[in-house]
Amino acid sequence: MKELIEYILQFGNLNGQQINLIQKKATEIQLHKDSYFSEAGKTPSQVGFIIEGVIRGCYYNNKGEEITRCFVSENSLVVDYVNFEANTSSSEYLQACTDCKLIVFSKQNWEELSHTIVGWDAIKNKMVQSCMYQKSRKGPVVSQDATTRYLAFLENYPSLSNRVLLAHVASYLGVTQQSLSRIRNNIR
Structure with missing residues (x-):
């Protein structure tokens, strides 16, 4: 959990009470190699932060070939954010390349942070922009x-x-x- 808090604090300031709330809303999970964090055809339902491991974003082209679009590793957010926010089904998969340890927020808990923590939206937007920039820059x-x-x-x-x-x-x-x-x- 320490890694997540250090990551978040790069994007804004939080007091102890706010940090405790974030920790209460988060859950640590294990994702085994080849398992999916989110799947095409389904609405993404969680935001993750990778503590250990690698996840790849992939999709199938019109020839049925699997295409890897990006890799996401430790100390990074992992989410199909556009579809997560819009509550629409995804066109890509987020699949574990290795065994992974993640801290995840359900959609409800992620949204509750916006309603409860003053300034969370600004922090969240900076985290998401950083995540999107890393994915696009590294292609x-x-x-x-x-x-x-x-x-x-x-x-x-x-x-x-x-x-x-x-x-x-x-x-x-x-x-x-x-x-x-x-x-x-x-x-x-």
Whole structure:
């Protein structure tokens, strides 16, 4: 819980009573590898904060191929926020790449914080903006060659290459697993 509070306090000030309320509204959960935090076709119902582990955002394209859009790791929020806020069904999956430990807020508890804590909306908006910026900034640039995209992946996600499946990294980079293996061998 300490990690979550430290994260939140980067975005605004809270007193002890407000921090206690946040801790009471949160629940710690375990999410096993390959389990879903949220699923396509369902309305996202919770906001998570990753203490340990990696979650990936993925979807299926019109050819039925699984595409990894992003990776989210420790000390980050994880949520399909647009659909969470709009109460609409998601078009993507948030799936655990590793066993994960998360602190989660139900939709009701997340909204209660807005009604109870003065200034929570400003803090929440800054956290969500940071989360959205990280996801968009770290996406591979399709116009770059595959080696450059892989090197950018290693720079943006230095601890992930040995923690997530090669298939997920290849999908994220928009290359085949064989191509990624060749790239990795050429870099060594």
